[in-house]
Amino acid sequence: MKMPTIEDALEISGIEVLHPGGYELSRRIGEIADIKGKKVLDVACGRGAFACYYARNFSTEIIGIDINPEMVKASVDRAKKDGVENLTEFRVADALSLPFPDNSFDAVIDECAVGLTSDPQKCLDEMVRVAKPGGDIVIHESIWLKHFPEDAKKEISVRMGTVPYALDEWVTMMEKAGASDIWTEDWSSIDRSLVKIREDRVLTRLEDMYSFKEKYFIIFPKILFKYGIKGIVYLNESNKMLMPLYYNGTLGYYLIKGKKM
Numbered sequence: 001m002k003m004p005t006i007e008d009a010l011e012i013s014g015i016e017v018l019h020p021g022g023y024e025l026s027r028r029i030g031e032i033a034d035i036k037g038k039k040v041l042d043v044a045c046g047r048g049a050f051a052c053y054y055a056r057n058f059s060t061e062i063i064g065i066d067i068n069p070e071m072v073k074a075s076v077d078r079a080k081k082d083g084v085e086n087l088t089e090f091r092v093a094d095a096l097s098l099p100f101p102d103n104s105f106d107a108v109i110d111e112c113a114v115g116l117t118s119d120p121q122k123c124l125d126e127m128v129r130v131a132k133p134g135g136d137i138v139i140h141e142s143i144w145l146k147h148f149p150e151d152a153k154k155e156i157s158v159r160m161g162t163v164p165y166a167l168d169e170w171v172t173m174m175e176k177a178g179a180s181d182i183w184t185e186d187w188s189s190i191d192r193s194l195v196k197i198r199e200d201r202v203l204t205r206l207e208d209m210y211s212f213k214e215k216y217f218i219i220f221p222k223i224l225f226k227y228g229i230k231g232i233v234y235l236n237e238s239n240k241m242l243m244p245l246y247y248n249g250t251l252g253y254y255l256i257k258g259k260k261m
């Protein structure tokens with residue numbers, strides 16, 4: 001039986017969990033991709049927190065797509081709550097087959113979700129395809145910073161539910177997709193990235209991502225119902241294996257931008 005990934009737990013929690021770097025990283029994207037007043041696609045937009053952030057803070061006209069209808073509904077609700085319905089649109093769609101013609105957007109962003117598709121190269125190909133010539137393609141992802149055995153990398157990827165690559169591998173994939181002028185920025189420092197993963201509070205330890213109540217009254221009951229006790233044991237093991245890799249610098253986090261020529 002398939003076991004729950006860390007990404008599965010995050011999605012079924014129903015809790016607004018942001019990506020590493022939180023709003024600071026997204027503000028940086030807004031600046032480097034110069035999205036003020038532009039037409040932008042947010043691929044795998046999750047619960048819409050960032051699409052709405054760009055609309056509110058950069059007056060960006062933004063379309064968010066996500067494969068999960070519940071995420072799309074949450075995004076529509078979020079846009080209403082944030083008063084940015086006029087600048088946002090959300091649709092159910094697959095990042096591997098974007099329902100837009102070539103050259104449609106001034107910039108295309110995917111925050112923390114290329115590595116969790118079944119074909120990250122195809123996802124990047126699609127992002128570049130729908131960007132206008134001269135448009136920016138921006139992603140941020142987990143990166144292998146130190147040598148780690150290939151088998152162990154595979155196991156960690158399965159447990160995370162997303163595949164980290166080395167930085168040069170991400171750059172090569174971006175170039176293969178048709179992006180050039182690749183620019184990268186290191187967001188690996190725990191203080192800068194992983195502690196900013198919650199919207200409502202700054203973490204002091206990664207282990208505190210979920211509160212006691214969220215863990216024991218929301219996530220664990222749902223995991224138990226869907227995967228049984230083995231699911232809980234597996235998820236605990238995954239967290240114990242993953243956390244040290246960020247603390248000891250084996251895994252890091254990078255912002256990567258390229259331009260469609």
Ligand SMILES: C[S@@+](CC[C@H](N)C(=O)[O-])C[C@H]1O[C@@H](n2cnc3c(N)ncnc32)[C@H](O)[C@@H]1O
Nearest residue numbers: 019044045046066067068071094095111113117
């Ligand atoms: C880690 S969350 C990232 C959400 C958001 N970008 C953020 O930074 O908070 C991953 C999201 O990717 C979505 N997703 C996974 N595979 C997808 C695919 N093939 N196409 C579109 N969305 C996908 C999931 O439904 C989930 O909402």
